Amino acid sequence: MKTKAFSLIIICCVFQTFMFGQTEGMVFIKGSRYLPLYGRDSTVVEVKDFNMDIYPVTNKDYELFVEKYPKWQKSNVIKLFADDSYLANWKNNLELKDDQNSNSPVTYVSWFAAKAYCECQGKRLPTVDEWEYAAMADETTKDARVKPSYNEQILAWYEAPRSNENIIGESPKNAWGVYDLHGLVWEWTLDFNSVLITGESRKDVDKDSDLFCGSASLNATDLMNYAAFMRYAIRGSLKAKYSMKNLGFRCVQDINQ
Amino acid sequence: MTYVMFFFHSEQYICIEINRTILSEFNDFTFNKPLKNLSMKVNQKSKRKFKIARTIALLLMPLFFIACLNDKKEENVDTADISVHQEMIAELTSPPHVPTPVGARKAKKLIVKMEILEQEGEMTDGVKYMYWTFGGTVPGSFIRTRVGDEVEFHLQNHPDNKLPHNIDLHAVTGPGGGAESSFVAPGHEKVFSFKTLNPGLYVYHCATAPVGMHIANGMYGLILVEPAGGLPKVDKEYYIMQGDFYTKGANGERGLQPFDMQKAVDENADYVVFNGKVGALTGDNAITANVGETVRLFVGNGGPNLVSSFHLIGEIFDKVHVEGGDLINENVQTTLIPAGGAVIVELRVDVPGTFILVDHSIFRAFNKGALGMLKVEGEEDKKIYSGEIRDDIYLPEGPGIQTMPTTNEIVESEVPAKSFEEQMEFGKQAYMQTCFACHQAEGQGIANAFPPLAKSDYLNADVDRAIGIVLHGLTGEITVNGEKYNSVMTRQSLSSDEVANVLTYVYNSWGNSKKVVTKEMVDKIKNK
Numbered sequence: 001m002k003t004k005a006f007s008l009i010i011i012c013c014v015f016q017t018f019m020f021g022q023t024e025g026m027v028f029i030k031g032s033r034y035l036p037l038y039g040r041d042s043t044v045v046e047v048k049d050f051n052m053d054i055y056p057v058t059n060k061d062y063e064l065f066v067e068k069y070p071k072w073q074k075s076n077v078i079k080l081f082a083d084d085s086y087l088a089n090w091k092n093n094l095e096l097k098d099d100q101n102s103n104s105p106v107t108y109v110s111w112f113a114a115k116a117y118c119e120c121q122g123k124r125l126p127t128v129d130e131w132e133y134a135a136m137a138d139e140t141t142k143d144a145r146v147k148p149s150y151n152e153q154i155l156a157w158y159e160a161p162r163s164n165e166n167i168i169g170e171s172p173k174n175a176w177g178v179y180d181l182h183g184l185v186w187e188w189t190l191d192f193n194s195v196l197i198t199g200e201s202r203k204d205v206d207k208d209s210d211l212f213c214g215s216a217s218l219n220a221t222d223l224m225n226y227a228a229f230m231r232y233a234i235r236g237s238l239k240a241k242y243s244m245k246n247l248g249f250r251c252v253q254d255i256n257q
Numbered sequence: 258m259t260y261v262m263f264f265f266h267s268e269q270y271i272c273i274e275i276n277r278t279i280l281s282e283f284n285d286f287t288f289n290k291p292l293k294n295l296s297m298k299v300n301q302k303s304k305r306k307f308k309i310a311r312t313i314a315l316l317l318m319p320l321f322f323i324a325c326l327n328d329k330k331e332e333n334v335d336t337a338d339i340s341v342h343q344e345m346i347a348e349l350t351s352p353p354h355v356p357t358p359v360g361a362r363k364a365k366k367l368i369v370k371m372e373i374l375e376q377e378g379e380m381t382d383g384v385k386y387m388y389w390t391f392g393g394t395v396p397g398s399f400i401r402t403r404v405g406d407e408v409e410f411h412l413q414n415h416p417d418n419k420l421p422h423n424i425d426l427h428a429v430t431g432p433g434g435g436a437e438s439s440f441v442a443p444g445h446e447k448v449f450s451f452k453t454l455n456p457g458l459y460v461y462h463c464a465t466a467p468v469g470m471h472i473a474n475g476m477y478g479l480i481l482v483e484p485a486g487g488l489p490k491v492d493k494e495y496y497i498m499q500g501d502f503y504t505k506g507a508n509g510e511r512g513l514q515p516f517d518m519q520k521a522v523d524e525n526a527d528y529v530v531f532n533g534k535v536g537a538l539t540g541d542n543a544i545t546a547n548v549g550e551t552v553r554l555f556v557g558n559g560g561p562n563l564v565s566s567f568h569l570i571g572e573i574f575d576k577v578h579v580e581g582g583d584l585i586n587e588n589v590q591t592t593l594i595p596a597g598g599a600v601i602v603e604l605r606v607d608v609p610g611t612f613i614l615v616d617h618s619i620f621r622a623f624n625k626g627a628l629g630m631l632k633v634e635g636e637e638d639k640k641i642y643s644g645e646i647r648d649d650i651y652l653p654e655g656p657g658i659q660t661m662p663t664t665n666e667i668v669e670s671e672v673p674a675k676s677f678e679e680q681m682e683f684g685k686q687a688y689m690q691t692c693f694a695c696h697q698a699e700g701q702g703i704a705n706a707f708p709p710l711a712k713s714d715y716l717n718a719d720v721d722r723a724i725g726i727v728l729h730g731l732t733g734e735i736t737v738n739g740e741k742y743n744s745v746m747t748r749q750s751l752s753s754d755e756v757a758n759v760l761t762y763v764y765n766s767w768g769n770s771k772k773v774v775t776k777e778m779v780d781k782i783k784n785k
Contacts, residue, residue, distance in 0.1 A: 085416070085444055156515055158419060159387040161375070186419075226518055229466040230420060237421030237442035244444050245416050 026051040026253060027177040029134050034143065036132055047133045052126065053250040055168045055179050056105040056187065057117065059096050065117050067094060072113055081112035085243040103167040105185045105248040111240035114188045114249040123251035125190040128235070130252060132228075135181040137174040144175075154182045154227045164246050188249040192235040336454045339364045339405025339485075346370070347408075349398035352532045353495045353544050355555060356401040359483045364405030371398060372413045373422050373441075373463075373476075380502065380528060381535035381626065382686045383511040388533065389463070389474040391424070395533025396498035396559060397461070397478030402428075402453050404482055409450045410435065416444035421465055426451070427597070428459035428480045436464040456484040458581035458599040460557050469561050473503055473521050475533055477559030479599055491603060492550035498557040499565045499594070499616060499627060500533065501526035508625060509690065524562040529621035531614065531629045538614065538629030546606050548635025551575075553603045560596025567594050567602075568617040569631065571610065576603040591617050606633045608642045648705060673754050677761070677773065684762025687755050692763075695746075700767040706744060708737040711767035720764075720772055724782045727756050753779040 073093035138144035348356040391397025425434035438449035463476035504514035578601035614629035615622035674680040700710035730748035760774040
């Protein structure tokens with residue numbers, strides 16, 4: 001059964017790659033080297049060129065997906081791959097609850113589901129480094145992390161309730177042409193659990209420990225770390241089968257050659 | 258078992274040793290000291306005296322034994338070895354209330370279910386704030402345990418919440434105080450368990466990064482671990498916790514105010530309050546007691562930054578469990594509560610009246626909100642407190658009149674009132690902040706000190722004069738409703754808008770002449 005499922009995924013992915021143009025609804029992100037917020041002192045990471053979805057995946061997109069792949073429907077999903085909250089805002093396998101908007105980002109999806117969705121489009125989930133790289137841009141600058149206005153905006157979202165119910169594309173796109181990286185929902189990343197936050201934030205500050213995330217940032221005066229730390233904290237609290245109200249995703253694609 | 262037996266024996270031994278020491282001291286005093294000092298006559302007398310004392314001491318010795326044995330029975334057991342019987346769901350209470358005392362109950366498995374809610378609340382009139390809470394209140398629900406309890410802690414993060422949270426209980430012996438084991442994503446519940454080993458009053462708080470922000474938004478509370486047999490019985494118990502808040506707008510600026518990170522880092526608080534908001538313990542929310550009762554306050558300080566100089570105006574703390582631990586200090590005026598610390602204070606209230614709880618770092622009390630009230634009802638006792646006996650005239654040379662910043666320095670309110678209703682609303686807010694202390698809630702004033710504003714002939718006679726008084730202050734004798742008043746009102750730090758609002762409110766309340774005062778009228782007087 002399992003092998004069957006896997007081969008199905010592989011087949012559909014290969015098939016999809018041939019079917020569609022690779023960049024529809026995506027923008028090109030020029031790779032570079034940058035210092036991520038969780039990095040040790042002077043540890044720079046390199047991000048290769050990639051395409052990124054302009055919008056987060058919406059409820060409407062996801063409806064088409066589950067129609068095509070019934071195994072990801074609410075009642076069919078394997079419990080190992082999604083917890084009981086999976087698609088909790090849907091009234092049945094194919095339809096959203098009436099009070100939900102089809103143009104809102106899809107939420108209540110597990111990492112497994114998000115990963116399968118992207119693979120079926122011939123895409124994949126972004127890595128943490130890729131996601132953070134694209135998300136450090138504001139409307140005009142590709143690295144806006146030092147601007148107080150940029151930080152304030154992100155933090156204001158953390159305090160605004162029910163933002164997951166808003167619809168995509170309402171706030172301005174960033175310098176890459178990507179919408180809603182901040183402001184609607186948290187987003188799954190491929191390696192969300194590779195940055196080890198224990199939840200004991202003070203322990204994470206310890207430079208001797210393997211849990212390196214805090215060492216460079218918590219003692220810094222760069223207030224941006226607050227916003228970033230909250231993102232790493234939410235990622236650290238997740239397990240791959242969790243499905244949550246404020247957590248959605250978008251896909252990226254490698255550039256061939 | 259052998260271990261415990263040995264312990265018993267050694268304790269007995271110590272008791273015997275103590276008794277011996279007492280006796281030998283008597284011997285010393287009886288035989289040696291007098292010889293060195295005084296005449297034989299005195300010597301004989303004192304010798305007889307001490308002989309009697311010695312006999313009494315010898316007779317009392319068996320009692321010492323029993324006392325020692327009784328005392329040690331409970332204490333000798335390592336608190337980790339206290340066995341638990343039965344399960345119980347913990348009673349959790351919102352401030353200022355506390356759960357039922359543990360009394361004589363045995364140690365139990367105690368199930369605590371704590372829900373985390375991120376929700377909007379009111380910081381003060383017209384100012385909203387997004388609080389992050391344990392149990393829907395700031396401070397979070399009060400947890401009451403006894404030593405030896407096995408606490409099974411369920412931390413539930415509501416699905417509507419945006420952020421992961423956890424809990425670090427200072428009463429926990431273990432890494433992170435439970436923080437690591439309780440790190441929970443929205444829509445999930447984490448369970449961990451701990452045994453309460455040390456009696457005392459402890460703070461709990463969220464320790465998720467950025468930890469300062471989680472605390473600054475209200476994620477703290479108190480957990481009490483009572484000793485075996487419970488704390489001594491008192492008549493009233495209350496739960497109070499101080500916290501500092503940092504908002505984007507200045508103190509009093511209306512609307513939903515976001516958290517201001519820079520101010521928090523600079524430790525420049527806009528609000529310092531008891532129980533999460535201005536006025537959580539004043540007026541109708543005041544805590545109460547009756548004359549002759551003993552009141553116990555469980556007081557914590559969530560911080561995140563400021564240390565509290567906790568003081569109760571007009572009372573003295575009979576007993577203070579210093580820093581919430583075993584050490585008891587007596588007759589204390591002001592006790593220091595560190596951020597992330599707590600204290601238990603006890604006092605017997607002897608006279609009726611309203612007693613004000615403050616952080617005696619006093620600008621916090623009067624300008625930032627750190628003020629609460631304990632209202633005591635009952636018979637007066639003139640022996641303890643007479644009240645005012647006489648009012649005499651005292652005129653020193655060169656009376657110094659306080660000056661306040663001039664109104665020209667005051668920035669105009671960003672949100673001017675658009676209608677009469679808004680003028681009344683804003684005016685009332687300004688009144689409660691600025692005028693209430695002297696002129697009182699219903700404008701009735703205070704006899705012989707502060708003239709009334711209600712049905713005031715002086716006020717209604719001349720509106721320009723009234724504007725002038727608010728702008729520039731007033732000193733000297735005036736007659737209001739037939740009574741003479743002679744005191745000082747300082748000029749008030751209000752913008753023209755605010756003066757217009759507050760006077761409109763006063764003129765349209767309490768039977769006054771219903772005049773409407775505009776900003777233009779105020780500016781006219783100001784520029785005269």
